[in-house]
Amino acid sequence: MIIVIDYDAGNTANVLRALDKIGVRAELSSDKEKILTADGLILPGVGAYPAAMAELKRRGLVSVIKKAVTGGIPLLGICLGMQLLTEKGLEHEETAGLAFIPGVCREIPAEEAYPVPHMGWNSLAVKQESSLTAGLQGRAVYFVHSYFTDVPEAYIDAAADYSIEIPAMIHKNHVYGAQFHPEKSGDTGLGIIEKFVALCQKSAG
Template sequence: MLIVIDYDAGNTANVLRALEKIGVRAELSADPEKVLSATGLILPGVGAYPAAMAELEKRGLVSVIKEAVAKGTPLLGICLGMQILTEKGLEHEETQGLGFIPGVCRAIPASKDRPVPHMGWNSLQLEQETALTAGLSGQDVYFVHSYFTDVPKEYIDVTADYGLQIPAMIHKDKVFGAQFHPEKSGDVGLGILEKFVALCQ
């Protein structure tokens, strides 16, 4: 069973609906046993890095997610869920993240031409191929975010140009992140979710 991790960080209904569209039955849960027995995990997220980490801690899920990943369960973080895959975030205050992917989550520098939040459709540029990136080069996906993951190049799979090269997808081993919202990105986004589901099987 695919588990969408429930930690009150928004957007879970849209993620479950998108999975339903591709014929996948997933469950929204914060139950440690279900998280540990899942075939794959999706960590969605809308909101702030410190609040997300505090809620995961409060629910006792940080160590559970780390245990699941350590035993090889694939994990996909979406938007804020991708940002907290890093070692730390600098939103409001310095906060320790899940630490699966080396790097820091930083504010996007605002400018007259590039307002923050970075919101709307943006084209993708392929940096390296992974199980999730086939056919993504030049495709448009939907972003809403004010922070970006500043991670070493070897972990960056796809970027989007927003005055700086925003890491749009990152990964290390079986931990994947999408800064944009696959569940709001039409057929392109559904295709990414399908590839992730295939990876979990």
């Protein structure tokens, strides 16, 4: 079972719809036992870093997610969910994140030709192979965000060019992040979700 973590952070309906479209059993839940026994976890998110972390803490989910990942359960963070994988965010105020991947979430520098938020379709440049990157070189995916994950190159699997090089996919061990919305990125996005589910199933044995 894939658990989509419920913390009122938006875009969950589209994520569940995408999972259903590829025939995957999934459930939206904040139940601690279900999270700890899942085959894989998806942390979605639309909104602000401080509010999202505050809600995860309020629901007692920070320690649960960390325990699940420590126990070997794969995790995929989407959009804000990917940003929360970092050590801290600088949106509105400095806020501690989940700290699965070294780095800081920073605001995208605005330029006349590159307005913020970064919104729309951008092609991916694969930087290094991971379990999710096969066939993604040059493929277009859908972004909506104002902040980016400033992480070391060792953790960047794919990037997009938008005034700066935007980390589009990151990972460390079995924790993965997609800054774009795979659930809104057509067949390319569905393929990424399928790869993540296959990884989860393999991990679960």
